[in-house]
Amino acid sequence: MSDLSHIRIVLVEPLYSGNVGSICRVMANMGLSDLVLVAPQIVDGWEEGERMAVHAGGLLAKRREVATLSEAVGDCVAVAGTTARLGLYRQHVRTPRESAAELGKLASNAPVALVFGREDKGLLNEEIGLCTHLIRIPTADAYVSLNLAQAVMVCCYELFVAQGNYEAPTEKSEAAPAAHRIKMMEMWRQMLLLIGFVKPDKIDHMMQGFQRIFTRGAITVDDVHILMGVARQTEWAAKRGKKEQVTNNQMSSEQ
Amino acid sequence: MSDLSHIRIVLVEPLYSGNVGSICRVMANMGLSDLVLVAPQIVDGWEEGERMAVHAGGLLAKRREVATLSEAVGDCVAVAGTTARLGLYRQHVRTPRESAAELGKLASNAPVALVFGREDKGLLNEEIGLCTHLIRIPTADAYVSLNLAQAVMVCCYELFVAQGNYEAPTEKSEAAPAAHRIKMMEMWRQMLLLIGFVKPDKIDHMMQGFQRIFTRGAITVDDVHILMGVARQTEWAAKRGKKEQVTNNQMSSEQ
Numbered sequence: 001m002s003d004l005s006h007i008r009i010v011l012v013e014p015l016y017s018g019n020v021g022s023i024c025r026v027m028a029n030m031g032l033s034d035l036v037l038v039a040p041q042i043v044d045g046w047e048e049g050e051r052m053a054v055h056a057g058g059l060l061a062k063r064r065e066v067a068t069l070s071e072a073v074g075d076c077v078a079v080a081g082t083t084a085r086l087g088l089y090r091q092h093v094r095t096p097r098e099s100a101a102e103l104g105k106l107a108s109n110a111p112v113a114l115v116f117g118r119e120d121k122g123l124l125n126e127e128i129g130l131c132t133h134l135i136r137i138p139t140a141d142a143y144v145s146l147n148l149a150q151a152v153m154v155c156c157y158e159l160f161v162a163q164g165n166y167e168a169p170t171e172k173s174e175a176a177p178a179a180h181r182i183k184m185m186e187m188w189r190q191m192l193l194l195i196g197f198v199k200p201d202k203i204d205h206m207m208q209g210f211q212r213i214f215t216r217g218a219i220t221v222d223d224v225h226i227l228m229g230v231a232r233q234t235e236w237a238a239k240r241g242k243k244e245q246v247t248n249n250q251m252s253s254e255q
Numbered sequence: 256m257s258d259l260s261h262i263r264i265v266l267v268e269p270l271y272s273g274n275v276g277s278i279c280r281v282m283a284n285m286g287l288s289d290l291v292l293v294a295p296q297i298v299d300g301w302e303e304g305e306r307m308a309v310h311a312g313g314l315l316a317k318r319r320e321v322a323t324l325s326e327a328v329g330d331c332v333a334v335a336g337t338t339a340r341l342g343l344y345r346q347h348v349r350t351p352r353e354s355a356a357e358l359g360k361l362a363s364n365a366p367v368a369l370v371f372g373r374e375d376k377g378l379l380n381e382e383i384g385l386c387t388h389l390i391r392i393p394t395a396d397a398y399v400s401l402n403l404a405q406a407v408m409v410c411c412y413e414l415f416v417a418q419g420n421y422e423a424p425t426e427k428s429e430a431a432p433a434a435h436r437i438k439m440m441e442m443w444r445q446m447l448l449l450i451g452f453v454k455p456d457k458i459d460h461m462m463q464g465f466q467r468i469f470t471r472g473a474i475t476v477d478d479v480h481i482l483m484g485v486a487r488q489t490e491w492a493a494k495r496g497k498k499e500q501v502t503n504n505q506m507s508s509e510q
Contacts, residue, residue: 018273025402031395055398097416138416140286143310147280150408157409161352161393 004159006107008034009152010072010115012127013041017049019119021060022149024049028056030156034111035063036072041118052149069115069127077110078103081123081131082151084144093136096155100162103133114155119148173222184224185211187231195238259414261362263289264407265327265370267382268296272304274374276315277404279304283311285411289366290318291327296373307404324370324382332365333358336378336386337406339399348391351410355417358388369410374403428477439479440466442486450493 009027014020014037027035042049046060053060066072073079080103083093106112115131117123128134137146137154146154176184189207192198198206214227264282269275269292282290297304301315308315321327328334335358338348361367370386372378383389392401392409401409431439444462447453453461469482 022402022405025398026405028398029394029401029405031397052402054402055400095416138412139284140415142286143280143283145310146284147277147307147309150277150281150284150405153405153408154412157393157412160395161350 004030004032004104004107004156004163005034006109006111007032007103007156007159008036008072008076008111008113009156010036010038010069010113011040011148012038012069012115012123013118014148015041015043015119016148017042017044017046018052019148020063021049021052021056023152024053024056024059024063026149026153026156028059030153030160032156032159033059035059036113037063037065038069038072039067040065069130073113073115073130075111076113078106078112078133079115079131080113080133080135081115081128082117082135082137082155083122083128084136084139084146085122093134095138096135096158097162099133099135100158104159104162114152114159116148116151173220175218176221176224180221180224181215181219184228184231185214187228191231191234191238194235259285259287259359259362259411259418260289261364261366262287262358262411262414263291263327263331263366263368264411265291265293265324265368266295266403267293267324267370267378268373269403270296270298270374271403272297272299272301273307274403275318276304276307276311278407279308279311279314279318281404281408281411283314285408285415287411287414288314290314291368292318292320293324293327294322295320324385328368328370328385330366331368333361333367333388334370334386335368335388335390336370336383337372337390337392337410338377338383339391339394339401340377348389350393351390351413352417354388354390355413359414359417369407369414371403371406428475430473431476431479435476435479436470436474439483439486440469442483446486446489446493449490 009023009032011020011023020037020040020042024035027033049060050057080099103112103114114135115123115127117127123131135155137151139146185207188210189203192206193200193203214223264278264287266275266278275292275295275297279290282288304315305312335354358367358369369390370378370382372382378386390410392406394401440462443465444458447461448455448458469478
């Protein structure tokens with residue numbers, strides 16, 4: 001487990017506070033906390049920003065603002081700029097996934113900046129010139145320009161995943177051993193015959209169907225217990241039904 | 256190259272049109288086009304939605320609205336619900352990355368739904384019950400709740416990347432063969448000696464430094480040509496300087 005506290009999100013001249021607020025939320029979601037704005041040009045006040053930050057308002061409040069990109073990244077060992085365009089000086093771009101492991105590693109003991117440009121025109125060539133890495137987010141050709149906060153999301157998400165911070169919730173119950181599964185299938189065979197679901201000469205074929213249904217994915221010990229329970233309960237209900245029918249018949253005949 | 260036209264984004268009772276608009280943009284960015292809203296509860300009119308959709312307004316306009324989730328997913332061969340919570344019926348969740356390849360494959364010839372719940376309380380248990388797959392997006396423990404449009408972004412991005420639609424822009428120039436690189440290093444050695452950058456007894460050590468600087472990453476044929484050009488030009492300028500100095504000295508002595 002490593003953390004991303006050395007990753008700095010740098011926004012160059014952002015225009016809309018809603019995007020900055022959304023980015024604060026994204027950063028909190030992905031475990032980042034260092035936000036620097038370069039010469040912000042917010043046109044709509046900060047109300048929308050606070051609304052979009054939701055529970056990450058603290059991060060919005062402790063943002064730093066500086067005048068130039070050089071100032072924002074001066075102490076960083078790596079500066080990764082993002083671009084949607086491919087130009088003469090933008091050919092050496094990599095995807096967020098390709099960059100994530102290296103940037104995360106560099107950030108393990110020194111600041112690393114992820115730099116995002118203006119909503120309307122991205123980063124200028126002279127700003128790209130300050131970057132040691134270039135990142136371009138994969139998109140469909142028809143619409144390559146991402147919303148600023150969405151671009152930050154993808155990059156932070158890739159960094160977070162690359163850190164191996166997240167363990168996928170694994171199956172709580174272990175996979176059932178074959179003998180357990182076979183015993184369950186035998187209980188189902190008896191139950192299906194008992195309730196008259198299929199005739200005895202068709203049961204083998206039908207059991208192949210149930211085998212396919214039950215074991216399409218990994219079947220766990222818990223799953224087998226549930227399916228055994230259904231077989232047992234069905235048998236009990238079917239036998240009680242038979243008994244009641246017998247009793248009713250007896251009662252009828254007694255009247 | 257395959258496409259994601261069979262992936263349907265289903266939003267259950269969304270509250271804010273800005274999120275729906277952002278989602279339209281995300282879908283266009285990632286090559287999706289099928290949007291269904293289940294009983295939308297939009298509280299703020301559609302103006303913000305249109306603003307956030309930007310160039311994906313067409314997608315917003317052709318959204319479908321239905322009354323129930325069953326209706327929205329009735330024709331889908333797989334229904335993937337998203338959840339931030341882990342409960343009794345939510346244990347079999349996978350990450351977007353783990354799910355992406357399978358869902359993309361299922362969607363190659365039949366509709367597959369990605370279902371997202373309300374901004375404030377996600378999907379209800381009865382809605383989770385309609386899902387064949389469950390997805391949970393990795394987050395930091397401190398703040399697990401993603402903005403709705405951000406959640407859609409991560410899922411669509413993973414689907415897009417898994418389809419192999421995106422080829423990372425590769426280095427245009429091929430890696431330089433060793434002989435080419437060695438010849439360049441020899442030109443630099445001569446040049447550095449000529450300009451008096453190091454004394455001859457220190458040049459081997461210095462060349463190790465340059466070797467390290469120039470070959471920290473892959474060095475391409477183009478890179479080698481640039482570095483050879485610098486060595487050649489420096490030699491030319493240094494020799495001209497010497498000549499001019501000689502000329503000047505001669506002139507001085509002639510005066």
